[in-house]
Structure formats: C-alpha cells, structure tokens
Amino acid sequence: MSQSPAVRGTGPNRPVHVGERAARALTTELARHQGPKTGLLVGATTDSTVLAAAIDALLPGDALTVVPADPLAVETLREHVTAQGRWIADRVRVVDSLAEADAVDVVVAAQPLVGTADETRLRLDELAKYLTDGGVLTVAVPARSGRAAGAIAELDRQGALFGVGTDLVLVNQPPVRVHRLRYTPAEIAVAARLAPAYRTSSVPLTRGMHIDSNGVAAGAIAVGLAALARIARPKSRLWLLPALAAAPVAAFFRDPERDLPEDASAVVAAADGQVLSVQRLRDERFGDGEFLRIAVFLSVLDVHVNRSPVAGKVVDYFVADGGFAAAMKTAAEHNVAAYTVLDTDHGTVVVAQRTGLIARRIVQRAPIGSLLARGERIGLIRFGSRTDVYLPADAADPVVGAGDRVVGGASVIARWR
Incomplete structure (x- = not known):
C-alpha cells in the first residue's frame, strides 16, 4: 500500500x-x-x-x-x-x-x-x-x-x-x-458497554484530580494580568490581586475522577451540589409522558463539571433563552438553559444545564449522535448554577430528597424499576 x-x-x-x-x-x-x-x-x-x-x-x-x-x-x-x-x-x-x-x-x-x-x-x-x-x-x-x-x-x-x-x-x-x-x-444498547471517554479537555494534576482546560486558561489569564500589572506599575501592589486570584479561579474548574456505582439500575447525579427539589411534571418539549425532575444547585465551591446520569445516545440539543436569576430560587426555572436529550433503553432522559446569577457561560461537549457512558463528562457551567435531570416518571424511582448532598458521577439519585 x-x-x-x-x-x-x-x-x-x-x-x-x-x-x-x-x-x-x-x-x-x-x-x-x-x-x-x-x-x-x-x-x-x-x-x-x-x-x-x-x-x-x-x-x-x-x-x-x-x-x-x-x-x-x-x-x-x-x-x-x-x-x-x-x-x-x-x-x-x-x-x-x-x-x-x-x-x-x-x-x-x-x-x-x-x-x-x-x-x-x-x-x-x-x-x-x-x-x-x-x-x-x-x-x-x-x-x-x-x-x-x-x-x-x-x-x-x-x-x-x-x-x-x-x-x-x-x-x-x-x-x-x-x-x-x-x-x-449506532445502537443505543452499545452505550451501556462503554466507559467514560478520555477527555483532553481535562488536564491531569494527580491521578485522582484534573483541571478542566477552561481552568488552565483562566488561571493563565490571571497570571498574565498580574505580570502586566507588575510591569506597568512596578511600585504598586495591584499585581497581587490577579496573582492571588489565579489559584482559586483554576481550582473552580477542578475535575476529580469519580468511581461509578456498580449497580446497573442506578442513575447517578449529573453534578455536585445540593438537591433543590424532586418533583413530577410534564414538559411537551420532551414528549407526552410525565417526568421525574431532580434539580441540583451548584454553589461556587462545588465541582462544576457536568456528567451524564445514564448511558444513552444524544438525539437532541438546544438552548432556551431566559434570564439570570439566582440558581437556588424558583425564578431560575426561566433562566437561560442548555438541554441535552438522550435516548436510552428506559426512555427519554434530559440533562438541563441552567445558568445562575453569576454563571453566564454553559459548555456542552456532547454532540448529537454521540454515545455517552453513565458518568461521562458532558460539559460544565462557569460559576454558581443549577443542573436538572429529567427521567421517565413511570420507569424510575428517586432515592434522594430536597436538601441532600450529591456527588456528580458517584451519588445515586434514582433507580430504574
């Protein structure tokens, strides 16, 4: 050849x-x-x-x-x-x-x-x-x-x-x-045989801790601003502000490795944070059936990398316009949000990445047609925000309630019947 x-x-x-x-x-x-x-x-x-x-x-x-x-x-x-x-x-x-x-x-x-x-x-x-x-x-x-x-x-x-x-x-x-x-x-069933994909967007620091590439860029910008401030005003201490901010800004984008539960019926949390609500509702955008929605609030101290709660195939993705209310408030229902729709063996599952009062940037890395393993990284939201998981109400039972703390990719939030 x-x-x-x-x-x-x-x-x-x-x-x-x-x-x-x-x-x-x-x-x-x-x-x-x-x-x-x-x-x-x-x-x-x-x-x-x-x-x-x-x-x-x-x-x-x-x-x-x-x-x-x-x-x-x-x-x-x-x-x-x-x-x-x-x-x-x-x-x-x-x-x-x-x-x-x-x-x-x-x-x-x-x-x-x-x-x-x-x-x-x-x-x-x-x-x-x-x-x-x-x-x-x-x-x-x-x-x-x-x-x-x-x-x-x-x-x-x-x-x-x-x-x-x-x-x-x-x-x-x-x-x-x-x-x-x-x-x-691709057949949807193949997704269940996949492990989370290796992501170059995640830069390893140690075996168990990574930094998302967004954090590397943000930290580098902060260090660059400190260097420029030091050159422009060598006698001033203003350069300390961006220099001291570099580490916590980069840490916000931390991306730890997570151990998935072995239970095949388990639905895992899509994000770290506190459960705001667990409720049954209908949303005609995703179908005629009733959905079980589990909403999780992410503070600025939580890991902001989002993960797929189940194995499935991405069949749709769209962004809904809205406001920027504080993510823990009811008004956040109408915030700007990105919806990733999955087809699974149990029906339609949706992950909603919602902006918050400070969060204005949603990163989604799962294109339509891709197969996602359970717990696979799908993107992140910059600074405090909210992530909702919609499950077919007739196929899943919740195992968490309002006020519970969950860990993305590791905590079980529901189980398939």
Missing part, C-alpha cells in the same frame, strides 16, 4: 508527531468499549505511540488489525507485535495492505491527515468502507492551518455532518485536533 498524499508531513522533512496524549485521544473509542470489539489501525510503525495505545486498549475477546505505514516494513512490524507476548500476538494481526482488512467497530488513522481537501475526502471515504454499522472513524489533523488548510476544512465539514466528538490536543508538536466520525446510526 503506498502512502496516501493526505498523510504526509507538514513539510518535506517535517512529519506531524503524535505524542502520548494525542495517541490516547485517537484510541479513546477503542479504550472505552468494554465489550468484545474489533479495531483497525492504519499507518502504524513499530515506534508508533498510537499502536502502543491501541494495544493497551485491548481486552479479552478483542481483535486488532494493523496496516503498516510502509509496506516494506510488514515483517518488522509483525516481529514487533510477536515480541509483545502471546496474549498480544493472539489479538493483533498485521496485514500487508488495507485491502486485506475486514470491517471493524473502530478505525483509527495513526498518522494525521495534512493533504488537500480532495485528498482528505478520498482518504476518509476509503477508511469509512471498513466500518461496521454504527462504527467510529478516528482521525487527527493539525490544529493550525499552514499546508494542512484543506484537510482541516474537510474535517470541519465532515465533523459538522458526522462528528460524535472532537478533542484539541495542545500538548503535541504541532498541536492536533482529533475528530471522531460516525457515518451510520
């Missing part, structure tokens, strides 16, 4: 490097799929970080087919796989060319696409032929245009049509954007 023009480097001698963080983003669909799965990795080399990440994602019952970047290096790549041990060798098959591969659940392009728009389109069409129904194609493209402007434009176009997730990896040389594309509908 000759190398496609769409996967050459950004210059004659400047290939696009894929570091460990970008490799994890490229293989996240493999890593999160907990059931028996099949994968196809195209354009691999023995020292490829993407190949290493794909192998790490394998579980018993999985199968991975690997197509080398250089057809002359097939035997070398086979020897490399064999050297990983019998367990890996039994699950990884190296083929001479893409034509020998079978249809799989996940296709990963190991090398970023940097060709023209037409070359990129042809390459995507070629790779998409090897997807099973509902399968995902994962590819990377340089985040900055340069000579990859055509590839970037084509991926943006296809992402708008078929995208089920995107990750910007700044810690890479050069920075890359990873696109996950699904060309045919």
Whole structure:
C-alpha cells in the first residue's frame, strides 16, 4: 500500500508527531468499549505511540488489525507485535495492505491527515468502507492551518455532518485536533458497554484530580494580568490581586475522577451540589409522558463539571433563552438553559444545564449522535448554577430528597424499576 498524499508531513522533512496524549485521544473509542470489539489501525510503525495505545486498549475477546505505514516494513512490524507476548500476538494481526482488512467497530488513522481537501475526502471515504454499522472513524489533523488548510476544512465539514466528538490536543508538536466520525446510526444498547471517554479537555494534576482546560486558561489569564500589572506599575501592589486570584479561579474548574456505582439500575447525579427539589411534571418539549425532575444547585465551591446520569445516545440539543436569576430560587426555572436529550433503553432522559446569577457561560461537549457512558463528562457551567435531570416518571424511582448532598458521577439519585 503506498502512502496516501493526505498523510504526509507538514513539510518535506517535517512529519506531524503524535505524542502520548494525542495517541490516547485517537484510541479513546477503542479504550472505552468494554465489550468484545474489533479495531483497525492504519499507518502504524513499530515506534508508533498510537499502536502502543491501541494495544493497551485491548481486552479479552478483542481483535486488532494493523496496516503498516510502509509496506516494506510488514515483517518488522509483525516481529514487533510477536515480541509483545502471546496474549498480544493472539489479538493483533498485521496485514500487508488495507485491502486485506475486514470491517471493524473502530478505525483509527495513526498518522494525521495534512493533504488537500480532495485528498482528505478520498482518504476518509476509503477508511469509512471498513466500518461496521454504527462504527467510529478516528482521525487527527493539525490544529493550525499552514499546508494542512484543506484537510482541516474537510474535517470541519465532515465533523459538522458526522462528528460524535472532537478533542484539541495542545500538548503535541504541532498541536492536533482529533475528530471522531460516525457515518451510520449506532445502537443505543452499545452505550451501556462503554466507559467514560478520555477527555483532553481535562488536564491531569494527580491521578485522582484534573483541571478542566477552561481552568488552565483562566488561571493563565490571571497570571498574565498580574505580570502586566507588575510591569506597568512596578511600585504598586495591584499585581497581587490577579496573582492571588489565579489559584482559586483554576481550582473552580477542578475535575476529580469519580468511581461509578456498580449497580446497573442506578442513575447517578449529573453534578455536585445540593438537591433543590424532586418533583413530577410534564414538559411537551420532551414528549407526552410525565417526568421525574431532580434539580441540583451548584454553589461556587462545588465541582462544576457536568456528567451524564445514564448511558444513552444524544438525539437532541438546544438552548432556551431566559434570564439570570439566582440558581437556588424558583425564578431560575426561566433562566437561560442548555438541554441535552438522550435516548436510552428506559426512555427519554434530559440533562438541563441552567445558568445562575453569576454563571453566564454553559459548555456542552456532547454532540448529537454521540454515545455517552453513565458518568461521562458532558460539559460544565462557569460559576454558581443549577443542573436538572429529567427521567421517565413511570420507569424510575428517586432515592434522594430536597436538601441532600450529591456527588456528580458517584451519588445515586434514582433507580430504574
């Protein structure tokens, strides 16, 4: 197989490097799929970080087919796989060319696409032929245009049509954007076999604590303002204000890891905070049936990362206009809110991210068509706010009441009957 023009480097001698963080983003669909799965990795080399990440994602019952970047290096790549041990060798098959591969659940392009728009389109069409129904194609493209402007434009176009997730990896040389594309509908039942996806928007500090990229940016802005103030007025202590604010501002965007309950019937909290109300109501925007709504208030001291309370498929997303009343008050019912609608095995489930008196910015990272695992991060709300979960009233029973404290992704707020 000759190398496609769409996967050459950004210059004659400047290939696009894929570091460990970008490799994890490229293989996240493999890593999160907990059931028996099949994968196809195209354009691999023995020292490829993407190949290493794909192998790490394998579980018993999985199968991975690997197509080398250089057809002359097939035997070398086979020897490399064999050297990983019998367990890996039994699950990884190296083929001479893409034509020998079978249809799989996940296709990963190991090398970023940097060709023209037409070359990129042809390459995507070629790779998409090897997807099973509902399968995902994962590819990377340089985040900055340069000579990859055509590839970037084509991926943006296809992402708008078929995208089920995107990750910007700044810690890479050069920075890359990873696109996950699904060309045919996925079965809702698959969501129950998924683990929460790896998110590059979450920057690790320790094994159990991360900071959302919004917090990194906010902290950097505060430090920058302090530096400018110190330069502009060296004799003043005004620079201390933004300098001292940097740490608490960044801490507001903390994103801790959470242990999900093992009970498959459990519905988890979508956010940290205090339960404001548990009530039955009707909302014609989501259907004719009655819903059980559990509203949680997030103070400025709570973790503001929002999570999916259940496993399901995102089938709609819309923003409703409104005011900015204090989130703990009744008037917050009419605040600006973003609604993520999920189709699940138990019916329609909705997560409403509501703004508050201070909160004016909602971040939602779950595009329509994406499959969400229970407890998966879907976005955040900046500063004090409220998150509501709507469940089919005839299918779920609440296990919390007004005044209870809950922890997003860990606390059980209801159970399916």
